[in-house]
Amino acid sequence: MAELLAPAGNIESLDAAIGEGADAVYLGLKSFNARMRTTNFAWNQFEAAVDAVHRRNKKIYVTVNTVCEERETEQLYRLLLYLNEVQPDALIVQDFAVIRMVQEFFPHLRLHASTQMNVESAAGVNLLSREGVKRVVLARELGLEEIALIKSQTNAQLEVFVHGALCVSESGLCLFSSFLGGKSANRGMCTQACRRYYTAEISGSVSQGYYFSPCDLALVEKIPALVEAGVESFKIEGRMKSAEYVGAVVAAYRHVIDHWQEDKKGAIVTAKRMLASDFARTKTSYWYNFKTQQEAVEKAGEAILNPHQAGGTGIYLGKIAALKQAPKELVAEMQGATGSRVHIQLARLKGGTYEPDPGDSIRLHRQDDTGRESHKVRSVEIAENGVRWIDIPSGFKVGDSVYLLQTKSSAKRYAHVLPNDLSRYKKHPGVQQLPVLDLTPVKTEELAFFPEGLYVQVSSVADVFVVQAAHPVRVIVELNSKTQYDFVNHTSVLPFPKKQVIVSLDPFCPAASEADLRATLDALIADGYTTFIANNVAHLSLLKGKTRVNVIAGPYLYTFNRWAVSWLENQNIRAFVMPYENSRKNLLATFPLSVRSRLLIPVFAYPQLFRMRFKLPESYDFTYFTDKEGATFKIASGSDGSFVMPEKAFSITDKVDLLHSDGCKRVLLDFSKTKVTKAQLREIVNSLVKKIPLAGAYRFNWKEGFYVPRLVEEKKAAAQSSRKKETVLSKKKHMR
16 A cells, blocks of 8 residues: 655654554654754654654654755764664655765665655666665656656656645756855755745736745645556655644545545545645645646646745734733743743734634744744733734744644644653764765866866857857757757757767656657767766666767756765766856865866856746746845746746856866856857956956855855854954953
């Protein structure tokens, strides 16, 4: 029987999931997981959870599904040592580094590839299976027919999301949050740019909406068909949702899985009734219910996007209108009930149509998008003038929004999974040293296909003719529907020999396109093209064993540490394009000087912040839109999907001399998804030659790196300490 897999963002959700019959739960620890903003489990709680869940003959998976910087690899190694001792049933992983470390040191740890690894074809599934990955969580942008096709071509286990929040961007490929300040979705720090309120000009008038806020997935009707397709595990999203939500959704899907064979229609009707108290966003079946893939590309945008729906989940209760300190007696009472410190305040709400009662579950959203938190209301204070004050967590301010997740009447009490006494659970990561890993130097003749100099990437054959004026040593042409037609049908004679042309493959490689891509690659190779940029694990499989073919790991095969690089080396990769999110500091730490000849550094690009598989709805009749800070973004939409890019480019063109001194002598101007003009090209080349910063350009994470809360706090503390010292010195000076 297929497994029902439930989220456990906290202890209460664990109780609800197990209490309603989940076969397995997945949860995160305090690091390396894609939901860093939820409570997550302490070491002793996690160890106790593994023990308690196994006693009930259930399974427990731990999320280690973020990318890791080089300076964090020892911490990752220590975490894996700890997990190897505790022995959860599997690790859900994104970073190739985890696969490589597990292969080297922890062969008994079972691995599942996270949806963040962006796998959506049998070629990708089978490559990971050969590398020891037992299960793949498929990308969410797939339909039933594609999932069935993948299952027919693999022996690996497949897991699919069936209920909960969706990402508007293709899985693992969202760079928007990272672009807004280093809070990378690939690092568990997503600030949900898709849920924001944007302004655009449509038909000559200014319009506003939540243009990229997706509906929630609900596939309860599709469970029977997915079971018959051979899917092994059904996954419910919701590690940031309330325990009541988790319990209600698990109960509904449990009912369908258990009863659809005896009464399919009745089981689905009952499950839908059980889901009626799910106060989340409006629902969508997303990539299902379309007759063809082309119809899905045309219409899925209408099915998933609702620009009139607020980014928050649940029923809108209003904004915080006023705050005051919580009574000491209430704080003491709540601390006694929970057994831990409580940090609360009282709030008055304004603007909603429902007044929450004790026992209701709410979610609070900071208006600056820096955080969200679920909370169960314990107390309601009614003043003489009838104004109601409810308890909320500390840290929220006037103007923050509040939503209802669950009412008390729909809440249930569940037996505790964890024992009351956790004193015997004492394991935690130690201070072991990670063995040194050396990357493999490559001989000069082995990099003949990868010369030093300027590389330029374009998205059309017409732009190849424009960029020849920059005299690149190699031109990179993105393989899309138009360039594929041009290549295969020889519509143009390119102004470069084929050995100077590199073909870059799209990072999204769905099952519906896999056979066509395989045939296209064979045709291109037969035609004399020898070098390709792989951006998906499927590409590694499709190009494996091809004679006289060179494969470069693209920016979407994330190489933020040398263990990930080493795993790709084992796939016969000799050259690498730096990920757009990377920083100079981490780049140099990852690649020692002796191997930097294998690097191509993007120094100019309009990074694709959202990549959507579908066309945008016809009502989205705009090219540019702005956020509340006034930043402008542009969008391109067509048969290859939709792509959101910043209006201002990422550029470090003025830093090329610094890169050369670092040993990085191959640089890339990336014009993907944009039309190149001669004037623009001249301006950028001028910046390269004269080392002049491009006006209005953005550095992305090149200088500051990823946002890391601990480091930010350390910087603040250091600054405060410095100011105190200066004050003391100033006073001493004055006293003299």
